[in-house]
Amino acid sequence: MTTDDxxxxxxxxATELIDQENARTLVEPQDRSTxxxxxxGNVIEDRDGSILIAGRYRNYGDSRTGVGAxxxxxxxxxxxxxxxxxxxxxxxxxxxxxxxxxxxxxxSIEGVALHLTDDGIELFISTEKDAKYPERLxxxxxxxxxxxxxxxxxxxxxxxxxxxxxxxxxxxxTDDPGRLHCKDPxxxxxxxGDLVLGYCTHPFTWSSSGTAALLRKAGSDTYxxxxxxxxxxxxxxxxxxxxxTERLAIPKVGSFAAGPDLSLYxxxxxxxxxxxxxxxxxxxxxxxxxxxxxxxxxxxxDSDLTQIESISVEAPLxxxxxxxxxxxxxxxxxxxEGIFANxxxxxxxxxxxxxxxxxxxxxxxxxxx
Numbered sequence: 001m002t003t004d005d006x007x008x009x010x011x012x013x014a015t016e017l018i019d020q021e022n023a024r025t026l027v028e029p030q031d032r033s034t035x036x037x038x039x040x041g042n043v044i045e046d047r048d049g050s051i052l053i054a055g056r057y058r059n060y061g062d063s064r065t066g067v068g069a070x071x072x073x074x075x076x077x078x079x080x081x082x083x084x085x086x087x088x089x090x091x092x093x094x095x096x097x098x099x100x101x102x103x104x105x106x107x108s109i110e111g112v113a114l115h116l117t118d119d120g121i122e123l124f125i126s127t128e129k130d131a132k133y134p135e136r137l138x139x140x141x142x143x144x145x146x147x148x149x150x151x152x153x154x155x156x157x158x159x160x161x162x163x164x165x166x167x168x169x170x171x172x173x174t175d176d177p178g179r180l181h182c183k184d185p186x187x188x189x190x191x192x193g194d195l196v197l198g199y200c201t202h203p204f205t206w207s208s209s210g211t212a213a214l215l216r217k218a219g220s221d222t223y224x225x226x227x228x229x230x231x232x233x234x235x236x237x238x239x240x241x242x243x244x245t246e247r248l249a250i251p252k253v254g255s256f257a258a259g260p261d262l263s264l265y266x267x268x269x270x271x272x273x274x275x276x277x278x279x280x281x282x283x284x285x286x287x288x289x290x291x292x293x294x295x296x297x298x299x300x301x302d303s304d305l306t307q308i309e310s311i312s313v314e315a316p317l318x319x320x321x322x323x324x325x326x327x328x329x330x331x332x333x334x335x336x337e338g339i340f341a342n343x344x345x346x347x348x349x350x351x352x353x354x355x356x357x358x359x360x361x362x363x364x365x366x367x368x369x
Contacts, residue, residue, distance in 0.1 A: 001262075001299060001300075001301055001307065001309060002262065002299050002311075003255075005255060005369075006255055006256065006299075007299070007311050009254070009255060009367055009368055009369060010250070010264055010297065010299060010311060011297065011311060011312075011317065012367050013264070013359075013364065013367045013368065014264065014266070014297045014317060014318075015317060016359055016363065016367065017332070017339055017341050017357065017359045018266075018295075018317075018318050018327070018330060018341055018343060018357065019357045019359075020318070020319070020320055020321055020327065020345065021321060022357060023343075023345060023355035023356060023357045024355060024356060024357070025353045025354070025355050026053065026079075026088055026342055026353070026354045026355060026356045027039075027053070027055065027077075027079060027088060027353060027354040028353050029057065029058075029059075029351045029352060029353055030057055030059055031059065031060075031351065032347070032349045032351045033060070033349060033350060033351055034060065034349075034350035034351065035058070035059065035060030035291075035350075035351075036058065036059055036060060036351045036352070037057075037058050037344050037351060037352030037353065037354075038055050038056070038057050038058070038077075038344070038352075038353060038354045039055045039056075039328075039329045039342075039343065039344035039352065039354045040055050040056050040058075040110060040111040040112065040184060040329045040344070041053065041054035041055030041056065041111065041112045041113065041114070041329070041331065042054055042112075042113045042114055042186060042187075042246070042331040043331045043332070043333045043340065043342055044114050044115070044116060044333060045333060045335065046080070046116070046158065047116070049082075049083075050080050050081065050082050050083075051080065051081045051082075051083060051084055051088075051333070051340070052078060052079070052080055052114055052158060053078070053079045053080075053081075053088055053342065053354070054076070054077070054078045054079075054112045054113065054114045054123065055076075055077060055112065055329075055354060056073050056075060056076050056077065056109045056110065056111070056112060057073070057074055057075040057077060058072060058073045058074070058108075059072060059074055060072075072107070072108040072128075073096075073108035073109035073110055073127075073128070074095065074096060074108075074109065075093055075094070075095055075096075075109065076093065076094040076095075076099070076109050076112055076125065077090050077092065077093045077094075078090070078091055078092040078093075078114070078123075078158060078161075079091065080158075084333070084335070084340040084356070084358050085358070091158065091159060092158060092159065092161055094109075094163060096108070096109060096127075098163050099125060099127055099151070099163055099166065101151075101163065101166050101168075102168070104129045104130050104131055105129070105130040106127045106128065106129060106130070107127075107128040107129065107130055107144070107145065107146040108127065108128040108146075109125070109126075109127050109128075110126040110127060110128060110148060110183040110184060111126050111183055111184030111185060111186075111200070111245075111329070112124060112125050112126065112185070113185045113186050113187050114158070115187045115189075115195070117154070119156070120154060120155055120156040120157065121154065121155060121156075121157060121158050121161065122152055122153065122154040123152070123153050123154070123161055124150060124151070124152050124169075124185040124187065124197065125150065125151045125152070125153065125166075125185075126148055126149070126150045126151075126182070126183035126184055126185055126199070127148070127149070127151065128145070128146040128147065128148050128183075129146050129147055129148070129149060129172070130146045131146050131147040131149075131172060132147070133147065133180070133204060134174050134177075137177060137180075137204045140204050140205060141204075147172040147180065147181060148172060148181035148182055148183040148202070149168055149170055149171050149172040149181075149182055149183075150168070150169055150170035150182055150183065150185050150199060151166050151167060151168050151169065152166070152167055152169050153165055153166050153167075169223060170182045170185075170197075170199060170214070170223075173201070176228075177203060177204045178201075178203045179201035179202070179203065179210070179212065179228060180202065180203060180204040181201065181202040181203075181204075181206075182199055182200070182201055182212070183199065183200050183201075183202075184199055184200040184243065184245065184329075185197060185198065185199045186198045186199070186244065186245050186246055186247070186331075188247045188249075190302070192218060193218030193219075194215055194216065194217050194218055195215070195216040195218075196213055196214075196215055196226065196247070196305065197213065197214045197215075197216065197223065198211060198212070198213040198230060198244055198247070199211070199212055199213070199214075200212075200243045200244075201228070206273065206290075207240075207273065208233065208240055208241060208273070209240070209241035209242070209243045209269075209273075210228075210229055210230075210231075210233065210241070210242055210243070211229070211230040211231045211242055211243055211244040211267070212225075212226075212227060212228045212229070212230060213225075213226040213227055213230045213305065214226060215305075226305050226306065227305070227306045230244060230305070230306065230308060231244050231265065231267055231298055231308050231310070232310075233269070234269070234296075234310055234312075234313060235313070236271075236313065236314055236315070237269065237270075237271050237285075237286070237287065237288070237294070237296075237312075237314075237315055237316050238267075238269030238270070238271075238296060238310065238312070238316070239271060240269065240270050240271060240272050240273055241268065241269040241270050241273070241293065242267055242269055242310075243267055243268045243269065243293070244265050244266065244267040244298070245266055245267065245268060245328070245329050245330050245331065246265065246266040246330050246331050246332055247263050247264070247265050247266075247300075248263060248264040248265075248266070248332050248334070248339070249261070249262075249263050249264075249302075249334070250262045250263060250264055250299075250368070251364060251365070251368060253364075253365050253368050253369075254365065254368040254369030255368065255369040256368055256369075260301050260302070260303060261301070261302040261303070262299055262300065262301060262302065263299070263300050263301075263302055264297055264298075264299055265297065265298040265299070265300060265308055266295060266296075266297055266318075266330040266332070267295065267296055267297070267298060267310075268293040268294070268295050268328040268329065268330075269288065269293060269294065269295070269296060269316070270287065270288030270289050270290065270292070270293050270294065271287040271288060271289075272287065272289055273289055273290040274289055274290065275287075275289045275292075276289070285315070286315075286316055286319045286325050288316065288325070288326070291326075292324040292325070292326040292346065293326060293327075293328040294316040294318060294319050294325055294326065294327055294328070295312075295316060295317060295318030295319075295327050295328055295330060295343075296310060296311070296312030296316050296317050296318070297310070297311050297312055297317055298310045298311060298312075299311055318330070318343070320345045320346040320347075322345070322346055322347050322348045323346030323347050323348055323349070323350045323351075324346045324350065325346060326344065326345070326346035326352060327343060327344070327345050327346070328343060328344050329343055329344045330342075330343040331343070335361075336361070337360065337361055338358055338359050338360040338361040338362075338363070338364060339358070339359045339361070339364060340356065340357075340358045341356060341357055341358075341359075342354055342355065342356035342357075343355060343356075
């Protein structure tokens with residue numbers, strides 16, 4: 001699909017864009033300590049040229065023993081700034097109680113994604129609902145935990161978004177135990193106007209994480225399955241998870257000018273969902289684990305969305321220089337001036353604020369040849 005030279009260029013582009021050392025803090029978590037973060041969303045340009053960031057505040061709570069021990073994902077928030085270099089101000093906020101519907105309470109708010117439509121704006125929201133596992137799997141459900149699914153709300157403009165029209169579009173997969181939980185949506189438009197909706201899946205055992213995708217054709221309100229395994233888990237550092245969070249269309253310049261339309265995919269992963277103790281005599285390397293994932297990249301041909309291959313085969317590409325090394329939930333925005341990225345990044349105090357970095361288009365073109 002891509003040459004070694006192209007893979008090297010894409011790796012260079014990704015590492016300079018997701019600059020771990022020079023990123024600036026965009027949104028602080030509600031406390032500067034372990035288990036507190038803001039992120040899990042996306043960034044878009046509104047019709048007036050301002051920049052919108054969506055995400056959720058997560059406070060400390062251990063899902064292995066029941067989320068009743070902490071607040072967990074307690075608030076969905078949307079921020080606006082006049083441009084990518086300015087400070088972001090909160091303009092919209094929803095609580096767990098706000099997002100409850102159909103007789104089910106919300107245990108935790110998870111990943112979200114904003115998307116401009118022809119006549120307005122929509123927001124995809126994943127939540128952990130107070131729902132039960134299928135009876136045959138009931139003994140696997142952790143006390144206090146629920147089941148994840150994805151909802152949608154819409155309005156004419158972002159300030160008017162309201163849960164009054166909330167609807168579930170991806171129910172929890174009771175007919176597929178390998179993908180019982182569906183969460184963390186991310187979206188992008190195809191040139192023909194179709195919408196691709198990607199999301200993360202987990203089995204009922206919470207032993208791994210994968211990526212699935214749906215397609216909503218232009219003018220339609222229904223969603224068709226693209227793939228249940230959009231990105232295969234790898235053989236080394238990403239053997240436990242392959243959770244895509246963003247797609248970036250590769251500019252048609254340099255060595256990519258004459259070839260097919262390609263996309264760069266950012267994904268979160270880890271070697272194990274639980275922290276592993278290393279042998280002190282072995283080579284120390286970043287491993288990642290649940291809620292402390294690290295990241296990599298993959299490339300895909302837009303003519304066939306199911307053909308995506310990882311470039312980060314032997315080692316992760318995105319590791320924070322601080323704290324646990326966690327670097328995850330990458331989101332990007334392409335403007336005429338360059339590419340703006342944001343992501344959650346572990347800090348020395350173990351919190352995870354949303355940080356961001358801007359790469360000028362002149363440098364993007366240089367890297368791509």
